[in-house]
Amino acid sequence: MARLLCQSQIEKMITMHDVVEIIDKTYKGMGEGTVINPTKGTLDLGESSPYPPYHADINSMPAYVGWVDTAGIKWAGGWMDNPKQGLPYVSAIIVLVNPRNGVFTGVLDGTLITNMRTGAQTAVALKYLYPGQRSLTVGLFGAGVQGRTQIAAISEVFNIDELKIYDVMPEAAKLFAKEMANKVAGKITICTQPQEAAQGNAVITVTHAKDGFFKKSWFEPGTVLFPMGSYKECDDEALLAADFIVVDHVAQCFHRGALKDLAEAGKVSQENITATLGELAVGARHISTSSSSRILCVPIGTGAMDVAVASVVLQKAEKEGVGETFDFAI
Structure with a gap:
């Protein structure tokens, strides 16, 4: 079962103090070799080309973070025209899985986590x-x-x-x-x-x-x-x-x-x-x-940071019963 968490729920589960500590631990993991972080893959939606005409791009950012023993991916992009429409420039979602068996454990809004990390x-x-x-x-x-x-x-x-x-x-x-x-x-x-x-x-x-x-x-x-x-x-x-x-x-x-x-x-x-x-x-x-x-x-930003923060948020949410659960395998 995967736990679904929206931005307002995440905001109540984590502080900037928490995020600073998480990022520190994750950089140490990168230095120790316990983080696996491929480079970003980018889908150009008109950010640097005329087609399609959406003035945006989306990045896929996978990672495994050893100290939280979690794998995941952030799918995040920036839309240049969004602020004119009253929408946030950044839109992101984070998906977490159990690295032992591939079971989805969490789907979280990634916008707040992106900004904080x-x-x-x-x-x-x-x-x-x-x-x-x-x-x-x-x-x-x-x-x-x-x-x-x-x-x-x-x-x-x-x-x-x-x-x-x-x-x-x-x-x-x-x-x-x-x-x-x-x-x-x-x-x-x-x-x-x-x-x-x-x-x-x-x-x-x-x-x-x-x-x-x-x-x-x-x-x-x-x-x-x-x-x-x-x-x-x-x-x-x-x-x-x-x-x-x-x-x-x-x-x-x-x-x-x-x-x-x-x-x-x-x-x-x-x-x-x-x-x-x-x-x-x-x-x-x-x-x-x-x-x-x-x-x-x-620090251009890596998926490891997002996965680490999201994992800590998910652990807290599970303990406190916050968020809805959903079985994608049905």
Whole structure:
């Protein structure tokens, strides 16, 4: 029997604190070799081609996560036209199975989990890159849902001494600052020019940009840059200015996101990757964060994170009797 869980039920079963811990454990599993995570498969629904005309793509993201002994897959996509229709940009579902026998154990909404674990990825990466540090400053591009989860997650690990926020829609930035004030220990500055937000220990871009708006001159020494969007937020020269490159999944980072164009042009390869987040998590590799170094961190997102979070949610739901059950084998 599979348990079915909707978004509102999941929201009551998990906190951002929980998700940060789950992501940390799962990165350690990746470093230990107890996570199996193939690269994403992408179905293009007009995101980068004229047909079909839906301005969307969908990713299939399978994984097995050893520490929860669960296999599963997330089927998730982004529809550029959805916000105009009052619909969320991201739509996702997660299916879990018992790895011993293939019995379906859960079908969960994946949208909330996607947004939460994306923020948690950044927070956990910063924990590895700034070990022992308790506070930091943040520059953020994008005042949407994932901008919110970025700050919510980081605030679980660090005190945010200052946040600089920029959005192409000033009203969105103002609302963001109001809603996220309780997550930021220090001052929130709404930037009127994009380069003003490119300052902080961590600079994060969570946008739909495809024009490489983030310039090399904005990538200051002493910064960890997180280009979290699926497309092209950073100019190639900005990315090439990095002293160290950290990724979550080496193969995957070359066919989607910030490094895709550079990889296709032969300007970045596996030899340029300093470490994976899994290697940092288990201490297999180390990076010395300093005021003179530029670190590029690209956690493009893996199915393992979704499967791990969904598995923990499912365990809680089973204990509390939340959700409906359904037998697909009938």
